[in-house]
Amino acid sequence: xxxxxxxxxxxxxxVTTTPQLRRWVFWPxxxxxxxxxAFTLISPSTAEAMFLGLQDxxxxxxxxxxxxxxxxxxxxxxxxxxxxxGDIKLGKDQDEPEFSTGSWFALLFAAGMGIGLVFYGVSEPxxxxxxxxxxxxxxxxxxxxxxxxxxxxxWGLHAWAIYVVLGLALAYAIHRRGRPVSIRWxxxxxxxxxxxxxxxxxxxxxxxxxxxxxVATSLGLGVIQIGAGLESxxxxxxxxxxxxxxxxxxxxxxxxxxVTGVTKGMKILSNFNLLLAAALLLFVLIVGPTQFLLRDFVxxxxxxxxxxxxxxxxxxxxxxxxxxxxxxxxxTFYWGWWMSWxxxxxxxxxxxxxxxxxxxxVFGVLLVPTALTFLWFAVLGxxxxxxxxxxxxxxxxxxxxVDIEGSLFALLGDLPAGVVLxxxxxxxxxxxxxxxSDSGSLVMAMIASGGDIEPKNWLRVFFAAVSALLAVALxxxxxxxxxxxxxxxxxxxxxxxxxxxxxxxxxxxxxxxxAYDKAEREVLLEHVGAYYGLEVEAPSERPARSxxxxxxxxxxxxxxxxxxxxxxxxxxxxxxxxxxRPESISADPAVDPSLDARPTSxxxxxxxxxxx
Numbered sequence: 001x002x003x004x005x006x007x008x009x010x011x012x013x014x015v016t017t018t019p020q021l022r023r024w025v026f027w028p029x030x031x032x033x034x035x036x037x038a039f040t041l042i043s044p045s046t047a048e049a050m051f052l053g054l055q056d057x058x059x060x061x062x063x064x065x066x067x068x069x070x071x072x073x074x075x076x077x078x079x080x081x082x083x084x085x086g087d088i089k090l091g092k093d094q095d096e097p098e099f100s101t102g103s104w105f106a107l108l109f110a111a112g113m114g115i116g117l118v119f120y121g122v123s124e125p126x127x128x129x130x131x132x133x134x135x136x137x138x139x140x141x142x143x144x145x146x147x148x149x150x151x152x153x154x155w156g157l158h159a160w161a162i163y164v165v166l167g168l169a170l171a172y173a174i175h176r177r178g179r180p181v182s183i184r185w186x187x188x189x190x191x192x193x194x195x196x197x198x199x200x201x202x203x204x205x206x207x208x209x210x211x212x213x214x215v216a217t218s219l220g221l222g223v224i225q226i227g228a229g230l231e232s233x234x235x236x237x238x239x240x241x242x243x244x245x246x247x248x249x250x251x252x253x254x255x256x257x258x259v260t261g262v263t264k265g266m267k268i269l270s271n272f273n274l275l276l277a278a279a280l281l282l283f284v285l286i287v288g289p290t291q292f293l294l295r296d297f298v299x300x301x302x303x304x305x306x307x308x309x310x311x312x313x314x315x316x317x318x319x320x321x322x323x324x325x326x327x328x329x330x331x332t333f334y335w336g337w338w339m340s341w342x343x344x345x346x347x348x349x350x351x352x353x354x355x356x357x358x359x360x361x362v363f364g365v366l367l368v369p370t371a372l373t374f375l376w377f378a379v380l381g382x383x384x385x386x387x388x389x390x391x392x393x394x395x396x397x398x399x400x401x402v403d404i405e406g407s408l409f410a411l412l413g414d415l416p417a418g419v420v421l422x423x424x425x426x427x428x429x430x431x432x433x434x435x436x437s438d439s440g441s442l443v444m445a446m447i448a449s450g451g452d453i454e455p456k457n458w459l460r461v462f463f464a465a466v467s468a469l470l471a472v473a474l475x476x477x478x479x480x481x482x483x484x485x486x487x488x489x490x491x492x493x494x495x496x497x498x499x500x501x502x503x504x505x506x507x508x509x510x511x512x513x514x515a516y517d518k519a520e521r522e523v524l525l526e527h528v529g530a531y532y533g534l535e536v537e538a539p540s541e542r543p544a545r546s547x548x549x550x551x552x553x554x555x556x557x558x559x560x561x562x563x564x565x566x567x568x569x570x571x572x573x574x575x576x577x578x579x580x581r582p583e584s585i586s587a588d589p590a591v592d593p594s595l596d597a598r599p600t601s602x603x604x605x606x607x608x609x610x611x612x
Contacts, residue, residue: 024201026448029208040473047477051485059328066335071312073161085509086359091175097355108368115222115432122408125381130396134319148300154334162338166346175354180451183207190504207343213490214340215440216470220483222433228405229426251468254437273431288383297378333484336491
């Protein structure tokens with residue numbers, strides 16, 4: 001007798017949609033962003049005043065909300081990873097991981113590396129040391145420890161938990177359900193077929209606009225630091241004209257690569273840049289105070305884990321206007337920036353995670369990039385703080401100020417082969433600019449084309465050009481502050497999408513586990529019946545219960561039949577403790593179109609399909 005339970009769900013309608021330009025996604029997003037660019041370029045001073053007002057308003061009214069949902073996303077990720085949902089495979093049951101574990105870890109690390117790490121690698125720990133969070137006091141050594149701990153908070157589990165939320169939902173939709181690579185499908189378990197219409201378009205528009213501003217923020221940070229590096233090397237001054245020229249040149253390189261289709265060359269360039277970043281890290285570690293940096297790395301991880309709960313919920317509520325200003329410049333900005341980057345990073349980590357289980361995905365994404373990010377900050381930031389406290393100093397002004405853009409080059413210039421390191425860092429940031437623009441334009445084009453994994457070149461060129469224009473507009477209307485305001489503002493509507501994504505993921509996983517349990521029980525009963533030669537009653541065939549709450553048949557006997565009976569029938573309730581767990585049960589849920597429907601009501605029978 002064949003005991004295999006076929007559990008691959010029959011999908012209602014087409015599994016995928018024909019890729020094409022989604023007009024109600026592309027045009028609204030294009031109009032919003034290009035209108036913003038035009039307004040900013042026409043009146044930069046008015047735009048700057050508007051940005052300051054926006055940032056103040058959001059920080060004053062929503063900083064508590066950003067802090068709360070970032071902490072919630074960490075809790076959600078850990079819950080899903082440790083729960084019984086962790087065994088669900090992101091793909092069909094027979095799918096093996098597309099990449100080996102080592103290659104997958106390397107790709108996750110690549111997702112974590114970027115312009116931001118280079119920009120803030122030295123300046124953020126140094127800033128927290130020189131100007132600690134309001135309310136933090138202590139001696140020099142205590143402030144040095146607090147500086148790395150605060151930096152770890154901003155770049156650690158919270159950032160990657162935000163990416164887990166969207167990446168996990170997308171990986172499930174793409175690899176398990178066969179859906180296109182588009183943000184709307186992450187909410188299909190919650191919204192059902194409505195994701196195919198106006199609601200889906202709205203979700204993709206919000207994601208597309210947020211990604212545009214997120215990429216533009218990174219490009220703006222990159223060009224600011226390239227300008228500082230060129231000034232440090234004595235090549236050019238770091239003026240707004242130089243910054244615009246840098247954006248124009250690097251964007252032109254990106255567009256040429258897109259038009260000519262040099263995808264292999266872009267991959268080689270990306271791999272080269274990762275090796276260059278690793279070489280820079282190792283060089284600073286070796287020629288710097290090696291033992292101190294390694295000890296500080298380990299100790300700072302302990303301090304981070306010890307203080308993570310308190311820091312996660314800290315909104316500087318008792319520090320008044322000073323606390324609000326600090327919150328907007330750092331924590332609120334980071335949570336907004338990570339949320340605006342979530343579609344970009346989420347799509348990437350979803351696509352490389354086919355064949356992984358939910359548990360592998362959650363802990364791989366949370367732990368691998370976080371550990372490597374911590375090492376980066378411990379080495380570069382720790383070396384800067386060590387130089388300031390025990391070395392030549394000169395990285396912090398007499399008023400406690402830190403040169404955010406130039407501190408990296410000040411540190412590298414003081415090391416052996418400082419000139420070579422400076423040029424290497426400029427090259428590193430420039431290549432990150434190109435690869436970020438290239439991969440960012442790919443993700444945005446996929447969203448705008450309904451999930452086409454090979455969108456038209458003109459779409460990618462359009463988004464690369466618009467990202468550059470947006471970066472220029474933000475630099476003209478306030479520089480670094482405008483970039484931060486853009487990240488904070490665009491994250492506000494997308495945060496609602498992320499919260500709904502958590503809800504949608506729980507719905508999908510709950511249905512899958514229920515379907516699995518149902519399939520497992522059916523196969524178990526069939527297996528037991530075949531083993532003992534008994535006719536086993538299905539749960540729906542159980543006899544009516546007596547007033548005492550027990551089946552009349554069970555009152556008489558747990559096993560019916562007798563001498564001359566063809567085949568005795570064992571009541572299903574008697575088999576509930578049977579120890580055999582057939583290995584032939586597939587891990588895919590034996591679900592039907594109910595996976596696409598809304599949750600069933602509490603009184604719905606287990607054998608009924610919930611309403612669509």
